[in-house]
Amino acid sequence: MRSNFNFSNLCGTVYRQGNVVFTQDGNSVLSPVGNRVSSFDLVNNNSFTFPCENRKNIARIALSPDGRILVTVDDDGRALLINAKRRTILHHHNFKKPVKDLCFSPDGKFLAVTHGSHVQVWRAPSFLIREFAPMVLFRTYTGHFDSVTSITWSPCSRFFVTCSYDMTARLFTLDTLPGFRPKTLSGHKDRVVNAYFSKDSKSIYTVSRDGAVFVWTAKPSEDESSSEDSEEDSDSDSSSNNDTNVDESRRIADTRWGVSSRHYFNMPATRVVCSTFHQKSSLLVVGFSTGVFGLWELPSFTNLHTLSISQEKVTSVDINPSGEWLAFGAKKLGQLLVWEWQSESYVLKQQGHYSDMNTVSYAPDGQLVATGGDDGKVKLWNLSSGFCTVTFSDHSAAISQVEFAKQGKVLFSASLDGTVRAYDLIRYRNFRTFTSPSPTQFSSMTVDESGEVLAAGSIDTFEIFLWSVQTGKLMDVMSGHEGPVSGLSFGPGGAQLASSSWDRTIRVWDIFRRARTVEPYSINSDALTVVFRPDGKELATSTLDGQIQFWSLEDDKQTGVIEGRKDVSGGRKQDDRITANNNSSGKSFNSLCYTADGNYILAGGNSKYVLLYDVKEGVALKKFQISDNLSLDGTQEFLDSRLQLEDGTNISNGIQGDESDLEDRLDHSLPGAQGGDLSRRKYRPEIRTKSVKVSPTGRTWSAASTDGLIVYSLDESALFDPFDLDIDLTPESVTKTVKKGDYLVGLIMAFRLNDEKIIEMVYTSTPPVEIRLIVKQLPLVYVDKLVSFIGKHMERSVHLEFDLLWVSSLLTFHGRTLRSRQIEFATPLRSVQKGLIDWQKDVTALCEENGFTMEYLLSQPIEVDNVL
Structure with a gap:
């Protein structure tokens, strides 16, 4: 078995925090999922997650106008700085302060970033020239008295115009203009969320x-009249686009800005959380703290659409370039919604588990994955598309096992x-429910091969x-364990x-034998799982002392x-008083899974590592670190000594008190709860x-982790085209x-x-003896194009x-790839199948016709001429 599994996708989480962004073509939306970014293709109905990881949870993302960076x-x-096409990291950079917002200029040459009460403008990296430093600071702008938010x-x-907590907005110019001073737009009674x-x-x-x-x-x-005359003269004298841009810049710089009209949403006990603006259609999209969003046309302030899409506040909103689709993110519920406001229909509606994911199971065909979480929901995920296809909400408590x-x-x-x-x-639908005679909690479950x-x-x-699935009746109750199963x-x-x-025993039951006398296998510690x-x-079991x-x-x-x-040890929690090497808590495996051949076993536990072991040799072949996110507890090996108190404990770096809204700063947890409201x-x-x-x-494996459903695969998702x-x-x-x-x-x-x-x-000029070698060396990125062409060519070709x-x-050479991505290749493979079936019918009909002709000829009497 090959052990070079690589990160493939993250399916169990669709949105965590930050801002959602549409791509330039408007067909995909980018969403931060923890310390990674997922891309959801709304046209082709698939998704992928960038393999690049930040140190902590992502706060803001920005995509260049050309869609490359x-x-x-x-x-x-x-x-x-990530190459969005190749999904590779180009550069690491540290802004040295939390960033509230960052935005590329429309021409893609500059990147503006908030830096406390200042604004930094950086030169954007370019693909056309070689750069020693991809990020070069152009200028720092000051003037606000509090943190800049957008x-x-x-x-x-x-x-560019900036908004701040000081309830003002300021207009800055990129290049220095003689006599220009930043314009201050003040008059609001609360902080300005956005300006457009x-x-x-x-x-x-x-x-x-x-x-x-x-x-x-x-x-x-x-x-005003004299200024208009001068503007007309300057416009008549200008003859180039550069002069026009200079005149426009001069006009914006010389404008004395004032409030011409004031409008109000008039929603009591409701605050604006996020907004976006579509310049071509002058549409203003606003998300409120009650989960309601609305569309207004400016400057007339005409309400076009209002809808409640979530039970919690909408934390991020974006609109695609055509102005048809709206993307919303709800942080608390982990929802990602794409709404088409003209037809009033959902384009995408996805939500991960509300809390931790407990269990995962593969369908027999390997295309579907089922997960269960603490929120009592069972979700089905399509690995090819990365989307949740169905959610079952029949349970009223945490899910312990799915199968x-x-x-x-x-x-x-x-x-x-x-x-x-x-x-x-x-x-x-839920067609059958199995219960015990007396109420009990089920911690484990399994079903036999026949189902x-x-x-x-x-x-x-x-x-x-034991229950019968067909009848739903309880068949038997087996007792003998002295601890939880x-x-x-x-x-x-x-x-x-x-x-x-947990009674430190393993039992093997013969469910069809009437005698229930079972000799247990005794072990030295509590048994956590058995497979x-x-x-x-053979049986494999993991114990509390870290053994398999x-x-x-x-x-x-x-x-x-x-x-x-x-092997499983690693990572130090925030409240640990000892180092990661000496910490013995949680160093065990609570989940085991054999590979199909039985020679290897995959093990995971309360750690950031998943281990792949060779059963025969008893050695670890590879250690997979499922996350590098420092926002999670237990990922870093060494703690910061500056956060330690005199007694050795560490200062808790909870989020409480850092939020901007009052209801987010309030703690409604029960007395004595140290972690706050989970x-x-x-x-x-x-x-x-x-x-x-x-x-x-055997090509993929999945882990139900704190980050979500992490999928590792042997098949390369990002294909490199060497040509x-x-x-x-x-x-x-x-x-x-x-x-x-x-x-x-060629x-x-x-x-x-x-x-x-x-x-x-090129296809018809290829010699037949070269076909196998050419197909073998063909890059995977062109396999789908070749299959599509062959399907079309077979309809009109006579070269069988x-x-x-x-x-x-x-x-022969790409069958495994075609099988693992059969949904993606479904259409071209059907055309090839249709061509083969048509040929089979034609050849069969021709053979039958020739067979009848031969039978007829053989049945005719042979005339022999007597030659004297």
């Missing part, structure tokens, strides 16, 4: 938190509410319950059931042990892995390349040109054997 800034002001550029990229330029830059709109919108225009002056049936479209879930539920994945017998273990009664696992045949308990090897001849023990069922003895305490995230979540599972295909370089791509160069015999390069150049006639010329050689080579 993505800048992410965490809570401490440390930034990453920055907005003018359409000409020569001015109109399309013609003749008006400025300011939005305050108390629900007031001011329209700022030029004040009328006494010598797919090997046969049929059925999903089972066990909960602490005392029920085990079965869900129909065709009609998406007919269901077993669940109890926490408080220490019993194991922590793990259950059915053997391959379904006759043997293994259970682990069968795929062949059913292996037991042979044929010999009834222990065959091996892995000391995993040192639902409000006023505590440091601990990094841990509660469940790990390997895909049935995306400086090549003279013309039809003549493609023809010359083919004549030289470089058929692979085929790729033809795909780059995207001309079907040129592709067909030639096309079959291409199809056979594709399935």
